[in-house]
Structure formats: C-alpha cells, structure tokens
Amino acid sequence: xxxxxxxxxxxxxxxxxxxxxxxxxxxxxxxxxxxxxxxxxxxxxxxxxxxxxxxxxxxxxxxxxxxxxxxxxxxxxxxxxxxxxxxxxxxxxxxxxxxxxxxxxxxxxxxxxxxxxxxxxxxxxxxxxxxxxxxxxxxxxxxxxxxxxxxxxxxxxxxxxxxxxxxxxxxxxxxxxxxxxxxxxxxxxxxxxxxxxxxxxxxxxxxxxxxxxxxxxxxxxxxxxxxxxxxxxxxxxxxxxxxxxxxxxxxxxxxxxxxxxxxxxxxxxxxxxxxxxxxxxxxxxxxxxxxxxxxxxxxxxxxxxxxxxxxxxxxxxxxxxxxxxxxxxxxxxxxxxxxxxxxxxxxxxxxxxxxxxxxxxxxxxxxxxxxxxxxxxxxxxxxxxxxxxxxxxxxxxxxxxxxx
Numbered sequence: 591x592x593x594x595x596x597x598x599x600x601x602x603x604x605x606x607x608x609x610x611x612x613x614x615x616x617x618x619x620x621x622x623x624x625x626x627x628x629x630x631x632x633x634x635x636x637x638x639x640x641x642x643x644x645x646x647x648x649x650x651x652x653x654x655x656x657x658x659x660x661x662x663x664x665x666x667x668x669x670x671x672x673x674x675x676x677x678x679x680x681x682x683x684x685x686x687x688x689x690x691x692x693x694x695x696x697x698x699x700x701x702x703x704x705x706x707x708x709x710x711x712x713x714x715x716x717x718x719x720x721x722x723x724x725x726x727x728x729x730x731x732x733x734x735x736x737x738x739x740x741x742x743x744x745x746x747x748x749x750x751x752x753x754x755x756x757x758x759x760x761x762x763x764x765x766x767x768x769x770x771x772x773x774x775x776x777x778x779x780x781x782x783x784x785x786x787x788x789x790x791x792x793x794x795x796x797x798x799x800x801x802x803x804x805x806x807x808x809x810x811x812x813x814x815x816x817x818x819x820x821x822x823x824x825x826x827x828x829x830x831x832x833x834x835x836x837x838x839x840x841x842x843x844x845x846x847x848x849x850x851x852x853x854x855x856x857x858x859x860x861x862x863x864x865x866x867x868x869x870x871x872x873x874x875x876x877x878x879x880x881x882x883x884x885x886x887x888x889x890x891x892x893x894x895x896x897x898x899x900x901x902x903x904x905x906x907x908x909x910x911x912x913x914x915x916x917x918x919x920x921x922x923x924x925x926x927x928x929x930x931x932x933x934x935x936x937x938x939x940x941x942x943x944x945x946x947x948x949x950x951x952x953x954x955x956x957x958x959x960x961x962x963x964x965x966x967x968x969x970x971x972x973x974x975x976x977x978x979x980x981x982x983x984x985x986x987x988x989x990x991x992x993x994x
Contacts, residue, residue: 650946664961665943665952668910671977677716678723678980679786680706685738686746686792692737695726720980741985745976752968753791763788763905765804766826768819770898771922772882775818778807780918787915789907789969827878829897830904846874846896846936877901881924891924896936898923900953907967909956913949 654661672679684704685691695714702709707716717724723742729735738746753760764781767788768774782794791797798805798817806818875881875894884891899916902923903909916929926932933940933951941952956964963970 651948653946655942655944655946655949662941662943662961664957664959665941665950668952668961669944669950675977675980676706678706678720678976680704681716681724682746683786683792690737691743692735694729695734695736698736722979722982722985723976741979745972745979749969749972752972753789756789756968757791757797760788760790761801761804762826764790764798764817765819765823766901766905767919768805768817769822769827770877770901771919772880772924773922774822775808775816776919776922778815778817780922781817784915784918787906787911789967827876829877829901831874831897831900832876846893846939884924886926892932895923895925895929895932898925899929899933899951900939903951903953904956907970908963909953910950912944913951916951 656662656666684701685693698705698713702711702713705713705716707713714726717726717736721739723739723745724736725739726734726736767781768776778795778798781788781790784790785792785794795807795815798807802820804820806820808816808818810816874897875884875890877894877898877900879894881891881894881898884894902916902919903911913930916925919925920929930942930949933942939954941954942949943952944950958964966974
C-alpha cells in the first residue's frame with residue numbers, strides 16, 4: 591500500500607512539473623526543446639522495406655572486366671562501337687540470305703536475336719537509324735517490308751569483290767586453323783559461325799569443295815559435317831610469334847611472363863629474378879604441335895595454350911576475338927576453363943575489354959597506342975567505311991566521308 595502511494599505521488603509530481611527548456615547562447619531565438627523522461631526507442635525511425643530504394647546488384651553482364659585504373663579507352667571504344675552497330679552487322683548478314691534481300695516488318699519484329707535489336711523495342715526504330723543503307727516500303731499485299739537501299743546493294747557487290755580477291759588468303763587461314771587443331775579437323779558449323787572473324791564467305795561450305803588438295807568434308811553419324819586437313823604444309827607451321835622472334839628477339843622475350851617458383855632462401859634481387867623468369871619463358875611451345883598430349887597443368891601446357899591463342903588472334907581480321915569465339919574452339923585447341931585467368935596473367939600481350947560476361951581479347955602488339963590497327967585487311971577497311979555511311983542521315987561527298 592505504501593509502495594502504491596509513493597508511485598502515485600511520483601507520477602502526480604511529474605504531471606504538474608514545468609517542462610525544462612534547453613537554451614543556447616549562439617542563437618538569439620532558439621526553438622524550445624523539451625526534455626523527456628520517457629524512452630522513445632519504441633518509435634519507428636526506418637522506412638518500411640517496400641519504400642526503401644533497392645540497390646542494383648552488380649551483374650557480370652554490366653560489370654567492366656577491367657579496373658578503372660587499368661582501362662585502355664581506345665580498346666574499350668572499339669567494343670562499344672561493335673555494340674552500337676550490332677543491328678547493322680546482324681541485319682546485313684541475315685538479309686543477305688533472304689530472297690530479294692527483303693523481309694516483312696511484322697516478321698522482323700520477332701527476330702530480335704537474329705537482327706540484333708533490343709528485345710521489346712520496335713525494329714523500325716533501328717531501321718530508321720541507317721537511312722542510307724536500309725529502307726522500308728509498302729508491298730502490294732499492304733504490308734510494310736524493309737530491305738537494302740540501292741546504295742547498300744552496291745556496297746554488297748564491292749564486298750563480294752573483296753571476298754573473291756582475298757580467297758587465297760582465307761584458304762591459308764583455314765588451313766592453319768586445321769593444323770593447330772588437335773585432330774586436324776574442325777566442324778564446318780563452327781567455322782561458319784565464326785566466319786566474320788576470319789573474313790570467310792557465306793558460302794564457305796561450297797567453296798571448300800574447290801580445294802580437294804587441302805580439305806576434305808566428312809559426314810559423321812549424327813549428320814554433322816566436319817572439315818579435315820588433307821596435307822600438312824611445314825611452311826605454314828610457323829607462328830606469327832616465331833617469325834617475329836627472328837626480327838626482334840628481345841621484344842618477343844618480353845611478351846610473356848611465366849614466373850619461376852623459388853624459395854625465399856635464394857634471396858634474389860629483382861634483376862636476378864627477372865633473368866631467372868626470362869630463362870623459363872623461352873622457347874615457347876609451338877601452337878602447331880599436338881597440345882592434347884601435354885599434361886594439362888604443366889608449364890609447358892600453359893605455354894602451348896598461350897601460343898595457340900596468340901596465333902589464333904593473329905589469324906583474325908582485327909586481331910581480336912570475343913569469349914564466345916574462343917569457347918567455340920575450346921576442344922580443338924585443348925583450352926581449359928581457366929583461359930580467362932591465363933590471359934589476365936599476360937597483360938603485355940593481351941588486353942581484355944568489355945564486361946565480365948562478354949569480354950573481348952585484343953592482341954596488343956597489332957595496335958598502335960591510339961588503338962588503330964597497324965595493318966588493316968581490305969575487309970576491315972570496307973567495314974569501317976560501312977560504319978561511316980551508317981552514321982549519315984543523307985549522302986555526303988565521297989571525299990568528306992573518307993576523311994572521317
């Protein structure tokens with residue numbers, strides 16, 4: 591009973607007590623701040639989850655593969671350019687196989703993968719970006735169709751002439767690819783899928799029949815057609831790196847790094863460690879040797895895989911290839927799932943650009959410091975001219991186009 595009276599008196603006193611006002615000498619008109627003797631921890635001070643801003647999770651599709659401090663803008667710009675012209679390049683390849691080089695617009699809207707435009711977007715918007723090369727028209731059936739302009743058709747004829755003039759060089763590239771492969775054979779479907787990488791023609795399957803002294807097409811039990819090598823040519827079994835070694839031995843010696851594992855007891859100076867590592871770098875294993883017989887995790891096998899990728903990139907038109915192109919030949923070139931890490935360890939020779947999911951590897955020596963390819967194949971020159979026309983809204987004098 592006494593305890594109850596004491597509690598009642600305490601609360602009664604608090605109820606009649608005047609609130610205390612906190613004052614400050616810095617502000618002449620301070621706002622009153624009432625001091626409370628009660629806890630306010632029960633108040634909800636955080637916004638509900640449904641009202642909170644969701645943080646975007648980093649995705650391998652968008653995360654750059656290079657740290658900002660090590661990015662090389664010229665190479666990154668080439669990857670961005672390819673993405674910007676994806677619709678043009680894919681549409682050019684797809685329409686070229688269609689009768690009369692035309693396609694109904696309603697059908698085109700469903701072919702976002704084949705034509706390379708974003709899913710959910712209208713294909714017409716992408717077509718209108720290249721008025722000199724693509725055009726729409728209404729057919730007799732009342733439907734909208736689109737196809738190449740007359741100017742684009744003339745460019746395609748020019749490209750066909752380039753392909754015919756470069757056929758001998760393309761044949762040599764295919765022969766070298768077969769010579770590098772483990773079984774001296776590659777499925778025709780893989781070569782056809784990567785034909786733009788090496789400048790191979792659309793009718794590759796038909797053209798190889800014109801060279802029985804070099805190639806043989808074999809049909810497997812599952813119906814897959816495989817291209818096999820007929821004759822081995824020792825003159826072709828020399829890599830670009832080996833030819834370069836004869837010209838500039840010192841530069842080739844510094845192209846790769848294969849550090850030697852040694853104990854701390856050696857207490858080597860930096861200069862001596864570099865010399866020791868250099869001894870372990872050369873000679874490289876020829877990419878035209880049989881890498882399938884090497885022990886997978888030995889230094890010799892890694893040298894072989896590095897040499898294969900260097901030679902593979904040397905055979906491409908632009909001395910670069912995407913991860914998807916490399917994976918295509920994984921079995922033929924005895925590559926492992928650690929190819930990405932292996933390339934990162936050789937920054938002097940290779941540069942990886944793009945995102946973690948869609949990266950592109952460049953052969954650095956083939957480019958100048960400004961990111962321009964040193965020796966351009968005629969097909970590369972044509973592609974660059976096509977890109978310039980693709981950015982124009984109306985025709986300009988040829989001299990002005992060529993200067994850009």
